[in-house]
Amino acid sequence: AQTVTQSQPEMSVQEAETVTLSCTYDTSENNYYLFWYKQPPSRQMILVIRQEAYKQQNATENRFSVNFQKAAKSFSLKISDSQLGDTAMYFCAFMKHRPGDRDDKIIFGKGTRLHILP
Amino acid sequence: NAGVTQTPKFQVLKTGQSMTLQCAQDMNHEYMSWYRQDPGMGLRLIHYSVGAGITDQGEVPNGYNVSRSTTEDFPLRLLSAAPSQTSVYFCASRGRGSNQPQHFGDGTRLSIL
Numbered sequence: 001a002q003t004v005t006q007s008q009p010e011m012s013v014q015e016a017e018t019v020t021l022s023c024t025y026d027t028s029e030n031n032y033y034l035f036w037y038k039q040p041p042s043r044q045m046i047l048v049i050r051q052e053a054y055k056q057q058n059a060t061e062n063r064f065s066v067n068f069q070k071a072a073k074s075f076s077l078k079i080s081d082s083q084l085g086d087t088a089m090y091f092c093a094f095m096k097h098r099p100g101d102r103d104d105k106i107i108f109g110k111g112t113r114l115h116i117l118p
Numbered sequence: 119n120a121g122v123t124q125t126p127k128f129q130v131l132k133t134g135q136s137m138t139l140q141c142a143q144d145m146n147h148e149y150m151s152w153y154r155q156d157p158g159m160g161l162r163l164i165h166y167s168v169g170a171g172i173t174d175q176g177e178v179p180n181g182y183n184v185s186r187s188t189t190e191d192f193p194l195r196l197l198s199a200a201p202s203q204t205s206v207y208f209c210a211s212r213g214r215g216s217n218q219p220q221h222f223g224d225g226t227r228l229s230i231l
Contacts, residue, residue, distance in 0.1 A: 009158070033217075045208065045222035052217075091160060105151070105176065106210075106220060110160035 002027045004094050004109035012115040013082055020067075021077040021112050023092030029053075034068065034075045035093040035106070040085075048090070051075065053097075079114075087116045120144050124209050124223035131199045131230050139194040139226050141209030147221070149212045150192040151176070152184065154205040155225075161208065167192055199230045 003026045013019040025034070036048040051059045051068050058066050063080045079086055092109040125140045143150065151166040153176075163176030167186040181203060183195040192211075196203060209223040 006160075043206065043225045045210075047219050050219070105163055105166060107163075108153075108161040110158060 002029070002094050002096065002107050004092050004107050006092055006109035006112050008112045009110075010113045010115070012117055014117050015082060015084060017082055018078060018080050019082055019114065021079075021090050021092075021114065023075045023077070023109060025073050025075065025092070025094050027073070027094065027096065029096040029098075031097040033095045033097055034066075035095070036064070036066070036075075036077045037091040037093060037108075038086075038088045039091065039111075040088040045091075049077065082116045084116050084118060087114060089113050122209055122211050122221050122223040124207075124226050126226060127224065128227050129229070131196075131228065133199060133201060133230060135199050137196045137199060137228070139196075139207055139209075139228070141192045141194065141223060142190050143192075143209075143211040143221070144190065145211065145213065145221065146189060147211035147218075148189070148214045150186065151210045151220075152182070152192070152194045153208045153210065154178065154203075155208060156205050164194065164207075201230045204228060204230045 005024045032053045034051045038046045038048045049059050049061045049064050058068050065078045067076045089111045091111045093106050095106045122143045148169045152164040153161040155161050162178050164182050165184040167173045170189050173184050207226045210220050212218045212220045
């Protein structure tokens with residue numbers, strides 16, 4: 001069974017600083033997807049970034065980037081030039097990928113609550 | 119452009135009452151899921167469906183039933199509510215193919231007294 005671990009329950013950084021959120025996972029699968037979701041106080045679940053395991057290049061989306069280390073099973077999220085609107089709960093998630101397999105559930109970590117301080 | 123619609127947004131029940139949380143999506147997605155979110159526990163999968171007429175259990179299915187009679191709807195039923203089911207519930211859907219993003223509803227906050 002796959003597991004996703006986020007070791008930082010809560011973090012605080014000053015506005016404009018760079019912050020890195022950690023995520024590790026455990027799987028025997030070779031092909032899979034990894035995700036970071038953001039949940040602001042509004043409770044919405046927003047997809048921030050996605051990484052395909054077969055791609056060596058780290059995914060980036062504007063100020064958000066990941067450091068994907070497949071051998072170490074690590075998938076950290078870096079937020080550059082942090083903004084007050086980045087204050088949210090962040091969830092790391094995993095989904096295996098087997099073509100033709102319909103049982104591809106998304107497994108979530110327990111989340112990291114991030115506070116951006118003015 | 120409704121996406122995933124959950125109703126109600128808030129509900130208070132007494133122990134032993136029954137309740138159905140509604141979830142509908144208008145994107146013709148095959149996959150639909152129900153999660154519960156509890157403090158310090160992240161999102162845990164309750165039940166999921168890979169298409170109309172097909173459902174399966176997730177990580178925490180006890181106390182919940184689901185059905186999928188149409189592609190659009192995936193209701194979650196609590197037959198006899200218990201205080202341990204106090205939580206925020208999210209419905210999600212996505213299209214066929216692992217590269218399809220998952221869309222979430224806005225959640226239902228359910229309190230069982």
